[in-house]
Every structure is written in C-alpha cells, then in structure tokens.
Amino acid sequence: MRLVILDRDGVINEDSDEFIKSPDEWIPIPGSLEAIAQLSNAGWRVVVASNQSGLSRKLFDIDTLNAIHDKMYSMVNEYGGVIDAVFFCPHAPKDHCDCRKPKPGMLEQISQRLRIELNGVPVIGDSLRDLQAAQAVNAQPVLVRTGKGTETLYKGEGLEGVPVYCDLKQAANALLADKLLENI
Template sequence: MGERVVILDRDGVINADSEHFVKSIDEWMPLPGSIDAIARLSHAGYRVAVATNQSGLARGLLTPADLDSMHRKLRDLLAEQGGRVEMIVYCPHGPDDGCDCRKPRPGMLQEIGRRLSVKLPGVPFVGDSLGDVLAARAAGADPWMVRTGKGEDTVAGGSSHLAGVPVYADLASAVDALLYG
C-alpha cells in the first residue's frame, strides 16, 4: 500500500472557523474530537500534514508569530495524546495575489508531496470547502469533505465538483472511515 499520508485543511476541519478570520491563539479552538482524530491517525502510522490558506496574513489581521503560536498549540495538544502533525504548509497570500499556493490551486498539496516524498494519488485531503476539493483534484489527491466549518453549506450548494466525494460529519468520522473502512 505504500506510505500512508493524510492531508488536512485547518480552519473548519481541525479548528472552528470564523468569517472574521482566526487571528490569535485565543481564537484558535479545536473542534470536538479533532485532536483525538489526528492522534489516532498518528497511532495508526499515518503521516499527517496540514494545508491552509491564511490570507489574514496578507490582510494584516495576524502576524506570522500569531500563526506560529496557533500551530504550536495544535502540536502541543497532539503531543499530549501521542500524536503529531509532520508538516504545516500555509499560503500567506490574498485571493487576488495570483499565487500557485492558494487553494483551489494545488501548490501547497504539491509541496507536501515533494517534501514528504509521496505521490498524491490515493492520499486523502480532508477539507470543508469547494476550494479544498478543487485543490485535491488539481494535485491528484483524493478529496474528502466534512460538514463542519463551511462543509454543510458547501454540500448544500450541490456543486457537480462534489460528485463522488465522500462526505463525513466531522474529522473524527472521516478518520473512522479511513481507519476502519
């Protein structure tokens, strides 16, 4: 089967999202069951990576130090349960910057594939937005959806891009499906 890798979106999948952006460590709140779900992936031998758009940086709403503190909190909570995230890749650009990294473009997923030396076909990318699905498809990864964050609205939108994409209640349910079929 080769190396087992899972890529996760952050806001709306691991932690609560906000239409006003998640700007500080105090605003970064894990969704129920998400830390445990990532720890279970780690215990099962999966390498976990995170790919997250963080346009709040380009908008001046948070600093790289703010983002680092949120990611340290994530890593610390995981470490308490014996889990880990191998890498976190983020796009600091705004929606109009024309970069290759901002989802729905595949740049961050391709970077994860390169840095982990893994081919992306067959690798689940768990997200909550159409941009996540499109990025997964563009990179050759397998798009998975959760209903948390923007997921419920995304699924309700009925986009043809969601055809064949498995949809789960939350990250814990997606991890159950991955680990236990």
C-alpha cells in the same frame, strides 16, 4: 507511507469569517484532536495545508501564526498524536499565487518535500476549494460537514465521487477501517 492532508480552519478547529487571529481564537472541534492522534498512532503521517490570507491582510503576523500552530501541536500532543508538518499559503486572493487553494501549488509542495505521489491520498476539507485542490493533484477529496462543510454540501458543486462525513473523527474512523469511500 500513508499520508493524510487536512485543512485547518473548519476541519481541525472552529472556523470564523473574521479569521483565526490569535491562539485564544483557535478552538479545536470536538473529536478532532483525538482523530489526529488515532491517525498518527496508526502510522499515518498527518500534514496540514491551510490558506492563511490573514497574513497578507495584516490581521496577524508570522509570530502569531506560529503561536497558533504551537498551540495546535501541543494540544494534539496531549492526546498522543503528531502533526508532521504544516504548509500554508500567506497570500490574499488578489495575489493570484499558485499555492492558494483551489490551486494545487501547496499540495504540490507537500508532494515534493515528502517525496510522495498524491494519487489517492486523502485530503480532508470543508470547502469546495479544498476539494478542487485535491482533485487537481489526483488526491482523494473528502468533505466534512464542520466549518463551511454543510454550506459546501448544500451548494452541491463538484461533489461527485466525494465521500462526506460529519467531522474529522468520523472521516478518520473510515480511514482507519479502510472504508473511506463507502460513505459516498
């Protein structure tokens, strides 16, 4: 099974320092939905792993989060793609849970549920915490410059050996061409 794990905010959709609190605020990054469709149509299982502390902060409830994800699923489906699963951490940083990235708990849950080792599995994110979670489970971290990606790249911490792409579309094209690591 070929698996790719995507962060949500800043990778698939526009990010906001004020959080994505409603389906109306969920706006796809140009090319991201097509990229997911290309990957899923090429036999990749696409899974989303996202910190969603807005739940713990009471900025939105689980029904609203489900509505946001329903919009995401529907829009990806319009392009002929499929998101196989969405995993999320509902906790705030102060909760010190094991599932909030950069801790690896959410990725370990994905591994257990899908019964797949994550060694070398691409994990595409826009923040250092996405990359650190990937590294913790021996997955292949990939940085995109969308969302907080340019800021993450500018800081330069923990980026040794991490391929960097402009956006999810470019990263997906590299995956599909088996050239993911050529853009280091």
